[in-house]
Amino acid sequence: MSEKVLMKGNEAIAEAAIRSGCRFYFGYPITPQTELAAYMARRMPKIGGVFLQAESEIAAINMVYGVAGTGKRVMTSSSSPGVSLKQEGISYLAGADLPAVIVNVQRGGPGLGGIQPSQSDYFQATKGGGHGDYHLIVLTPDSVQEMADLTGLAFDLADRYRVPAMILADGTMGQMMEPVVLPPERDAAVADKPWAVTGTENKRPHNIINSLYLAPDVLEKTNDERYARYAEIQAKEARWESWMMDDAEYGIVAFGIAARVAKNAVTHLRQNGIKAGLIRPITVWPFPTSAVTGACARVRAMVSVELSMGQMIEDVRLAAEGRCPVTLCSRSGGMIPEPQQIIACVERLAKGGK
Amino acid sequence: MTVQILIAGFGGQGILFLGKLLAYKALIEGRELSWLPSYGPEMRGGTASCSVTISTEPVGSPIITNPDILIAMNLPSLDRYEGSVKPGGMIFTDSSLIERPVARTDVKAFAVPATRMAVEMGAPNLANMIILGNLMKQCPDLVPYENVGEALAKVVSAKHPEMAEVNLRAIKTGFGL
Known part of the structure; x- marks a missing residue:
């Protein structure tokens, strides 16, 4: 098995x-x-x-x-x-x-x-x-x-x-x-x-599968x-993986392939003396808001790593509730961020940049 | 230990097959691994590449930017990826199809006349297995020769089990047996 x-x-x-x-x-x-x-x-x-x-x-x-x-x-x-x-x-x-x-x-x-x-x-x-x-x-x-x-x-x-x-x-x-x-x-x-x-085998009332409710009060109730x-x-049901976050000063939020690339970046950053960590959402709805909110209170900045022009970053920002700056590090159109891009982004933040 | 291997050539040269065989070898030996093909609209005659990572640790990103080992089966692949190989890494080329030598001096280069050897042994499509045999010889810790038959049985199509034998012969030829 x-x-x-x-x-x-x-x-x-x-x-x-x-x-x-x-x-x-x-x-x-x-x-x-x-x-x-x-x-x-x-x-x-x-x-x-x-x-x-x-x-x-x-x-x-x-x-x-x-x-x-x-x-x-x-x-x-x-x-x-x-x-x-x-x-x-x-x-x-x-x-x-x-x-x-x-x-x-x-x-x-x-x-x-x-x-x-x-x-x-x-x-x-x-x-x-x-x-x-x-x-x-x-x-x-x-x-x-x-x-x-x-x-x-x-x-x-x-x-x-x-x-x-x-x-x-x-x-x-x-x-x-x-x-x-x-x-x-x-x-x-x-x-x-x-x-x-x-x-029903004539033993129970009919079940009806339907999404049409013309009475607005009934629709509101559903x-x-x-x-x-x-x-x-x-x-x-919110699920996530927290990786190297305990003492992290810079947090990365990434899921799927972006999280795999981000893990390489975190390993490299730590070898260079920058305490980075990763929160990897396993569910994005529900978004692991509490995990991100908690982390944002502890880190200096959060980076959303995505294969898009910046979509999940909106949920990261909502969860941050202004506790820390949130930066986007992404590629789009079928391109995948390289670890080096993420490393450069976090290093820039560590030097006080945005 | 993590070793990243990039295999590149024309579609139809058995690039993905070679990668799969490396992946199954690693699986049989209890290693961690990932196998990632390039996928695109191009097929036979177009470019194909395959990224195989073999590790004693769980594999991070399966995407390979700077390989430890490059297997270049044609000139465009060597031109494109030669510069990306890590210093101290290895480049295997099919020197029957690539006339120029590897220009880098900070890597170990192995020019294998794989297509010619494959033609001579009567299996012109198995230059990929000749190169693999050579890789096994140069990197016995990474890809030991043992269990190669078991790995081949997993990769060769169930419809053509007799191909395992031919592939094994090509691997042996590349290995120098």
Whole structure:
């Protein structure tokens, strides 16, 4: 069971989903996540599952909506432009309180952009993306092992809170191979989903899956009820890794591939006598606000390292509450910051610069 | 110990395959590792590269800016990456395809006529394995020769198990066996 195998991140997500009881996958190919769909295409027919290449991303997300209504574990995956297409369906999933897992292996944007790694869908993933008041639970793996582990967690959290969950990865995470210990096979029973539409057998009233509420007071009530669940998620489910932060004078906040690069930079900075540390959000919604707020009271400055023009930095600034300056260190368009860029940024801060 | 290996050449030269074999070797030996391919719209005939990090510690960034070891399978790759190799590092070149020598004097250069050797042994596509054999000879601690068959079995397509034998022969040729 503890055997290490070599897998691409995309494949690790697919296998972990299957082992977490997912038997329904709907998708449409797009670089750099296609290995995930290809893996599902190979495996699902052999285990009595469903793989369906939909006619579009929009069709795929609506198929997800359909299966999610029956209480079965279901997944779709895509990359940035494709995830934009899914936004309407994601909003409907949120509005109908349906659990599902959506994977975004991000590439550079906006528009068709490029195919190299990016984190520039942070706003879309964490602030809504589609219309209306809603959130997704957003998990950000930084290794192939976490691609597998967080996939299982995404299904569990989605079911527990009846909230769609997203794996927010990037092209590097999807394409790279690392040793991974796959999770054990689990059976995802639907017994604990009394809301699912599974046939009444004339023994209970109908369940209805719906996101349309024409009476504004009723719609407001559903939003209030959902936001009570969001508050519970914010209180209980924020996850992060704190690395070398105990005595850190300069903090870095980074997730996914940016965190891997930042770790190299922190090691190098410490060898040069600058006490740097890293807070790595493992969930970006809920954002690990308390961890960042606490750290901002202790450090001289905080640096947000991202593969975007500066998106997560807004959450870092909100969490800092003015306790320390917050600086951006980033590349965009598919470029990845080098450790040297981060090191130079922190060294500049240490010399009193901005 | 952390060693970063950058492999670069034309698409179709088995760049990713060579990287995968190094990755499986490291896995079998209980090391930490990462394998990161370049991916792009280009395929056969275009450029391909692959970054493999082998370490006794958990691997930080899988992205390699300054490799310890460069394997350049064609001239554009040598031109592009020669300057990035760490001082004291190693550069392996396929000297059948790259006519110029390595210009750096602060690295160890190994010019292997890999394509010619591969043609001579009747497996013209296996210059990558010849170079790997040479790398194993030069770096026995990093990539020991033992278990190479086990690693090959993981990488060679299940549809063509007979290819493992040919690959092994090419590795042996590169190793000088």
